[in-house]
Amino acid sequence: MPRIKICGITNLTDAKLAQRLGADIEGFIFAESPRRITPEKAALIIKKLKPGVLKAGVFVDEKAQTVNNIIKKLRLNMVQLHGDESVSYLREIKGAMIVKVIRVKNTADLKRQVKKYGKNADAFLFDTYSRAARGGTGQCFDWKMLKGIKFPKPFFVAGGINPENVCRAIKEAKPYGVDVSSGVEKKKGKKSPAKLKKLFKEIQSMDKAAKLKAKRP
Numbered sequence: 001m002p003r004i005k006i007c008g009i010t011n012l013t014d015a016k017l018a019q020r021l022g023a024d025i026e027g028f029i030f031a032e033s034p035r036r037i038t039p040e041k042a043a044l045i046i047k048k049l050k051p052g053v054l055k056a057g058v059f060v061d062e063k064a065q066t067v068n069n070i071i072k073k074l075r076l077n078m079v080q081l082h083g084d085e086s087v088s089y090l091r092e093i094k095g096a097m098i099v100k101v102i103r104v105k106n107t108a109d110l111k112r113q114v115k116k117y118g119k120n121a122d123a124f125l126f127d128t129y130s131r132a133a134r135g136g137t138g139q140c141f142d143w144k145m146l147k148g149i150k151f152p153k154p155f156f157v158a159g160g161i162n163p164e165n166v167c168r169a170i171k172e173a174k175p176y177g178v179d180v181s182s183g184v185e186k187k188k189g190k191k192s193p194a195k196l197k198k199l200f201k202e203i204q205s206m207d208k209a210a211k212l213k214a215k216r217p
Contacts, residue, residue, distance in 0.1 A: 003177030008035035128159030
């Protein structure tokens, strides 16, 4: 089963529910967004999470020193870079796994960016390209574009993933993890308990079916 990342966490209620349902990673957005949270508020939420849940910070072209300070202050496990960060910028980030976000335009551009960042990123996150926003568009890209490409690092898929299509995303993209935010919200910045529960139920049912199939002679 892929890693499940619930992003855009803004409050303790959502954070605890995601944790209870089985989220592997919880994401906090420190960039311009309707789901933006301050490091101070994020710290209060993180204190209440169990140690097994990984914490991710989302940044867009932020100063490297600021990112490093937040990593240290919140003990982030990973940083998700959504901007136009350079390769040398990635080398400045210390103390956390680096997930470089690539907004998917076409196969050629995808391969070019993977090659560019491959040696310095620890993982990739493939999101839907939009001129209007760096993420959180609620729109999917064609996951089949990833088929047949050998990536040098693990990757997450994001962009419009919800309880209705998460299993298809997993089957078509075969990712290391899925990143879900707007697809489990009832309004921007607030998760829907019903949608969160359905998301995990769908993933767990698919995983159970796959394990049963593997056991058959």
